[in-house]
Amino acid sequence: MTNHTYTPGGESIGRNVPRIDARAKATGETVYAGDLQIPGMTYGKLLRSPYAHARIRSIDTSAAKALPGVVAVLIGEDVLDINPYYGHAIKDRPLIAIDRVRFAGEPVAAVAAESLAIAADAVELIEVEYDPLQTVISIDEALAADAPHLHVTQLLKKGLFHGLGDFNLDPGNVCYHHSFARGDADAVFAGADIVVEGEYTFPGIYQYAMETHTTIASWNPLQDEVQLWSNCQHPFLVRAEIADLFGLPQNNVRITVPWLGGGFGSKSYTKMEPITVALARKARRPVRIANMVDESMVTTRRHGMNAWMRTAARSDGTLLAREVRAWFDTGAYADNGPRVVATGADAAPGPYRWEAVKVDSWGVYTNTSSAGSYRAFGASHLQWAGELQIDQIGRQCGLDGLQIRERNLLTPGEYVRPGGKPLDADLIGDIRQAAANLGWGTPKPDNVGRGLSVGLLAAGAHPVSTAFCRMEADGTVTVYGSSTDMGQGVRTVYTQIMAQELALPVSRIRVIGGDTQITPYDRSTGASRSTTLAGMAVKRAGGELRQQLLDIASREFGLPPDALEIRDAAVWHEDESRSFPDLIKAHFGMVGGELIGRGEVRPEQGSGSYAEGPVFWEVCIGGIELEVDQDTGKVRLLKTASVADVGKAINPDQVEIQEMGGIMQGLGNALWEEMLFDPQTGQLLNSTLFDYHIPTFGDLAVEHASSIVENEDGPGPYGSKGVGEGSLAGAIAAVATALYDAGVTIDQLPATPERIWRAMQKERME
Template sequence: MTRLSETPGRVGTAVGLSVERVDARDKLAGKAEFTGDLHPPFMLYGAVLRSPYAHALIEHLDVRGAQDIDGVVAVLTGDDLSDIDPYYGHALRDRPVVAIGKVRFVGEPVAVVAAVTQAIADAALAAIEVSYEPLEVAASVDAALAPGAPLIHEGAVRPGLAHGLGTLPEREGNICYSYGFSRGDTASAFDTAAVVVEGEYRFPAVYQYSMETHTTIAHHRGDDIVVWSSCQHPFLVRQEISELFGLALDRVEVIVPYLGGGFGSKSYTKMEPLTVAMSRKAGRPVRILNRVDESMVTTRRHNMKCRMRTAAGADGELVAREVEMWLDTGAYADNGPRVTATAGDAAPGPYRWRAMDVKAHCVYTTTSPSGSYRAFGSTHVQWIGESQVDEIARRLGLDRLEVRRANLLGRGEEVRPGAKGVDADLVGDIEKVAAAIDWGAPRGPNRGVGVSIGLLAAGAHPVSMATVRLGPDGGVTVLVGTTELGQGARTVMGQIAAEVLGLESSRVRVIGTDTAYTPYDRSTGASRSTTVAGKAVEEAALDVLDALLETAADVLEVDREQLTIGGGAVAGGGRTMSYEQLVQKRFGLAGGELIGHGRVQPRGGSGGFADGPVFWEICVAGAEVEVDTETGVVTVLRTSSVADVGRAINPQLIERQDEGGALQGIGNAMFEEMRFNDDGLLLNDTLLDYRIPSFEDVPASMACTIVENGDGPGPFGAKGCGEGVLAGLPAAIVNALADAGVAMTELPLTPERVWNQIQKQRTVEPKERT
């Protein structure tokens, strides 16, 4: 196969250019179709009856009243699932499609009504008779781990289809999963350290809020199933639906229109099993379109309690760290085990430790399930570890940036045993975010600056396939299973194919996933699309190029080495032939097409994918804040980030990723918090009282620097981006606030919390600061 670097005469037609998004015009015209815009013939509307109790036995459930209503076609309950194994969950198979005998969180689906209109379905819910026998609630990690706590899950642990967690031990109490590692002698390192900083910290439950709520249409037709869904990982959804309903993979078709945002909330399997089960009962297509309050209890970010201590020498050498954390995964595991392991891996931070000990626990509670949200794990712990590094520097009278310079891992150094070494210039990255906020410059009272850096294992499991088709008119279509959820994947995939084929990217079309036609792609998450799926697209385009050059060499009667490509044509021997002419020449007349295949896999595939992770995403950011000491109000004045992307396929889209991630970082750090009461009831389940950032929260300055060191394993040396800043910025903000005089151990940084801390420091500070 012709390698790109060997392709003679290649010109830069697409990669590195901020080309127009392929979906921009349709979206600006309101024409882009989301799942909720589709109406298969005879579609019914689903409404879900949800549990008002956090933990209860279902005593009595009678749906006859609803069934008798005009326009109601069918009602689904747990009794309808007796012919299948009704439990799912990609990590742990712990969740029933609909409640069976018991509910474990407020909002758990107990029954579904399918009716000819949404209004009839909604109204019919009131006609369902249900009574509960309440059980003891454990609405927090502390309650779930207390002696005598109610057991939330009975029976043995059942591994899910895609858990990737090795051998799973037996369940102990409400511990869903535990992860940990230890290196060196932490006890002696702490005994001999010059400085030890320690504390207990809390991170809140956060709602991803993709503006399009979870929406699924399913049609169970007996022998096959079609699902249209706002899902990030269609192939994993297909796998779980196939397993649940006992149909072969090729009898389950998952179609993904545009997504109105995802951010992890639409990863893995969410509303699909319930919708398929409802359609199976009704015998017609059924749509379930969540309201926001329903999506809030479908998935969220884990809240967490963490104890951490860090030891350093008198010269600022970081020597040891001990961490124990408890992540609240709610009633079902969802992606909790992976989130927990990733948080554990992120806890040491990218420094040269002599000793470390990390324990991370994923804990069941009777609250709504937690799963993936952009930069999970790292966002949870980076602010804690990085605030301890800052505190060490303060106590030793050292510059906080200098301490990092001296301790950060260098390129190639080991992050943890068995994992890929550092594949970026960490010192260079943090210096850039520091410079962007004028590190070291004098500033007014109550202002502070902070920086932070961390590593996020990115790429997930590197399996992606792609097909590139060159039609008889010279147009190119890319089939790749990456989901367009707003990040610009279709644009970038098109640019990669266009670059390889020497075309303008406008000649390339990238269509949405239909698992019946689109080649396999593991998932859209962990910043993997450009790197992994993009590599498969590059390979597939090279495959097409190979066929083009083969035909051209034959027709033009010159050696392949003498051919050049450009402008949709191949030239050689003084003659030029367009791709259109070459395809026609190869097949005769105006038919046929050239089809290229690309494949990325851990072993036997292209280089760079054998060791995990695929790459380390650098979570680096800087912030300047001002605190009003009378009110506790903190203002983020400016932010900085570095997108360390190896090679920028589309620089403008990378900046947008960092800006969007930065605003989510501000939301996570400053005010977003799902509040559950002791009964497990979510108190702020509308956007009236769960606030996300608005135009008025945009900092006066947001600087994003793109670093291109060509060190990624993806196409053209690229690696992914878009998540790092969400882990990096809350940490930088916490550090900036501590620099301004207020050291916080709990997020979000609400005025009340900050004001209370200011009062506390005023009482104790004189002693501690001497």
């Protein structure tokens, strides 16, 4: 069931244009980073630390170097001619371990060889002596007064894209603290009729993408030029960090981004690129490093979290105040931790009308693999806890999950947080739609629970995107944008936008992939920004090109541009037309030349900082109906419901698929996925898909109902706003509220059968 409340007016927008990559992907012709063969390329393999925290006493690479076919072996001392520390938020990470390892899996040595088998054999010949150090694996251990410090935090430098205000760290294991308060929370809690309170635990989760991190680097020593082929989401931010690390001008660093086999945040910011470049620099040959799944799992992950939250309300169900403290486990290096901490805090109160809020959140270093972005970061961590408390209050007041939200949700124009952008979505309409999709209020057995959830996510990141387009003499168009197509379909969407702007069929338009030497700057691919921001740059580029065509036609017709219109691949005056190739030929005097359109998006007011943002509030709606096996605690999913509040669906099928994918991952987060680090050794215990369960089609609900809400209230092209993340956070929270409805109060995710069984045992005892 899909409700499209908007009737498309244009020819391409709002249509289910087939994915331009579908055929190549289905037939296996798509070229991914791991398919590329660069002339002279060697194969890299990493030696990773077995210790979570240790001093490196010595490294003996002689046997590895002596193995025939080994081209180079890289260790920490090889990068001391540069400042080898990077990190877009905090420069806390050496590109290869230097004297010390801080998590099990940290690269200690890298081998480049003529074949991957030789590289793998050589890695086994490297002898490393370690002096183990005391580890801090959990958040609690890291925050203990006598905990060893992973970093000398006072000496750390701010990264190129910290973007979160002042940078001044106290000694200890905290890499970031975000807090805000409004109203007198203590007084409101003291006078409230109802207070619910709880402690919550969220696991570390791997952003499983089918394609692992894969990077090829080539270093040209004559010109100090670096070329990278990397499956990264943010090529321009990676370029800046590589240039910064190796002391190169930015235009000497070229990053080409092939199609990605999934990203979900795992390939955001800089990951395997620095060590690959350093190995290529030493080898003086191109080198490819392709992670195995277990290696990617310790390359990045979602933050684990401990939190405390309480919520106050009046007995009539009016919400009054919320107070939250949350500690995010960012692992050994900050990666995107500070931003996850900030957005997590901002999302914690939920989109309700509070008299008082008080939120503190901290990013905490531990001796585990480093944590960064994952689809719907921020909202995923605390929406479920907050929404569970809303339903707990509702039950005490005799209000169901829909009623208490209708009573308290913010309305458009109200402020979500102190400062920044006010609410730009109709949440009450959205949650009613979710309830309707779920069959809210229809009879059901006791062991079946229904849950709703609503939240907001600060989306868009920094609003900077550029694009251009070229119209060739035959009237075909190529779009140049740097948003990475990682399966979300962004290149198809750009095709549609350009087709709309130039009244061309989509078959006349080609979109090329990101290449920092060819395609223009885009801040990043994430935060649901590609359609909204980069798409707007594409639209403006198309608009500029369109204007050029009108100007040429104006001269040719001898009429002012406003007497002309563009339709059907031509410029028209009444029933007289000139085709685009005709106009280009007239302009250049030959069958040649080309027109170039340029588009830019930048902050419309202020600096576009996080505090002034977000670009838009992404709506995180969830609706779940599930059945709990009363004997085992196993959950059977009966129905999932989604509501995509997207302003305008440029390609409704793609919106719906994004929603489904987000829900699928959300179910994984809520029910199955959890990275288990050994509490003593810090080693990841479930580093294969045997032991780490990602959702499969067999896990999905029996039924799914989705709706697309198109109020044209977004800042993107045609009133659109981003989609794809909200449903993930919404689904996690709806699992928690649905379980609550089925009689199970969960305070730790994932809600495994055993945890549910224990919660039911506890309930039965009480």
